[in-house]
Amino acid sequence: MTDCSPSGSTIAEAEAFLAAHPEIEAFDIILHDANGIGRGKIIRRHELLSFYKSGRHLPISILGLDICGEDVHETGLIWDQGDGDLRAWPIPGTLVPLHGTHPPRGEVFMSMYTLDGAPMTSDPRHALAAQVEALAAGGLRPAGAFELEFFLLDNERDQYGRMQPARDVLDGRKSHKTEVYSVDHLHGMLPLFSDIYAGAKAAGISAETMISEYAPGQYELTLHYREDVLSAADDLVRLKRIVRAQARAHGVTACFMAKPNEDYAGSGMHFHVSMQDEAGRNVFMEEREGEWSETILHALGGLRETMAESMLVFAPHANSWRRFASQSYAPVSPSWGVNNRSVALRIPAGDIRARRIEHRPSGVDANPYLVAATVLAGIRHGLKNRIDPGPETTGNGYEDGGDSDIPPDWRSAIEAAKGSAFLRDALGADMHRTFTAIKAAEYARVMRRVSEVDFDLYLHTV
Structure with missing residues (x-):
């Protein structure tokens, strides 16, 4: 001992x-x-x-x-x-x-x-640390940041039993509209947001831009880029605790389900990641803008090739799979593109010195340590095997997924993850066994539950 x-x-x-x-x-x-x-x-x-x-x-x-x-x-x-x-x-x-x-x-x-x-080795943080160490052995250091999307909901449901957006904590005003990018709409939640920022500051987290997102009651808060991916994952889980606690203090509910409202977009947890060499140079950076480096292309290739068998990490719950729908801002195929929010792997526009990949499949209900570990392992796989990512998707990525092998549902994702040698290596054998066993048990729990949907569909009809 x-x-x-x-x-x-x-x-x-x-x-x-x-x-x-x-x-x-x-x-x-x-x-x-x-x-x-x-x-x-x-x-x-x-x-x-x-x-x-x-x-x-x-x-x-x-x-x-x-x-x-x-x-x-x-x-x-x-x-x-x-x-x-x-x-x-x-x-x-x-x-x-x-x-x-x-x-x-x-x-x-x-x-x-x-x-x-x-x-x-069944501790998720150690799984991520192992991938960081494996990259370091090859002279690479990953940097990154997560985006946090979430809903603020009323503590009481509506007359039909559905969740409803929270009233403004400032004056009690209520809106059921999609107030996307409305700055005035943000003002009604400023007392709550001020406490979230204060909590983040006390915890040493650089929380940045707040926006009103693409559903009633939905918001997004971005985090400052970290040169240490373990710290980036720590920031995300800690910020969720801060948002939840401050929302509760203001009399509303912070919701981190991937899809709390069937009629609107769900909440993602996009992961921005880049790689630095031992000299501190971003190896994803191209020599001339738009002429992509082999490094970023091979990284994209690895992420594309391993995405299907990794989807259980990115969408770990029954509710996670409700988020994936055409034209929902959630990707439905392992596509890649530039400055395009309809793809799974996006190269954002901007200064080439900040070149990075935005990994978009994960819901906000996913574990950021396991997400980051799996993404880094996918990048390692692509770099080691020099995998070609295939042609860039331009235009509507939702029309570019006809031959996708992405699992269609939660059960298929569990089976794919169980049989994946890649995911076993990405998470480590013990974490892989632990994670897939827990997901199988949760699937069994959900499937034996007789829900209100069953009665609605079948009570008087079969």
Whole structure:
């Protein structure tokens, strides 16, 4: 058993934080599971130094839970191992104060390790770290950022039981219109948005542009580009917690389902990614604008070739698959294009020095650690095998998917993921087994549920 933090955290970091924040009384210590759900404990102020000195014992089963927090025995993480304890250690640089909490609290992220200090390989953050290390061995460093789309909803449903957009927190005004890019519409939520930005600032997150998106009650918040992809994923999961907490404080519900409204666009989690060499040069950058480098083309080729078998990572839930529809701003085929929002892999317009790929398939309900790990593995696959991405899609990408092998539904995606050697390598064998077992268990849970749709369609007709 080790008492030296394998994560690289130090007691000095905790001591300095406590000295700078004498008002903080407690801390959320958070581990993210296969679904990206934060699980852990709330500890008191006097326990923080002990956590940094010796870690915290947690049951191995915490990483084998489904979306409802129920054990999934097929993961091999429950009784197969006696539900023994492993140790979670704080992640350096993730200890931050929380905005607007009473009494004041902080939070810190943690990762799971074996008792002798080896990374616990069903921890999603370790899966991403392994892909970052594999790229580093080839002299490459990934940089990136996620976009966060979400809905703000009323706490009460309408007379038909449907979710409805939240009233403005400023004056209670209500709108059922698609207020896309309306600046005046944003003003009604400014008190809430101000608290979100304050929470992000307190946590060291550079939250940037807020827009009103393409559905009633839908918004998008962008994040500053990070030279460390692990930090980019940390930013995304932390920002979701901030948005949810501040929305709740203002009396509305923040919704991160991929498709909460059948009549409007769903919420994506687009991942912008580029690569730097050891000299800090962006290797996706072309010599002359528009004459694409072989590096970015091979990266696109790898992402295209591996997309179908990876879709369970990008669309992990039953609701995720409702987001994919023609002309919905969600891609329906593994297409690529330039300055084109109808494709799955977009090269945004702009300065060639900032050249990057925007990976668009993921819903906001996906786990950003697993998304980033899978995307980086796809890029590695393309670079290693010098894969041609095929012709660029121009115009309407929704008319360019006739021969797509993208799974048509959740069950097909689960089966494709289970049999994928690529995804097993991308996530690691243990994380792959854990993730696919959890998804299979969740599929079984959904399919045995007798829903209101069943009664509506069949009660009086069959």
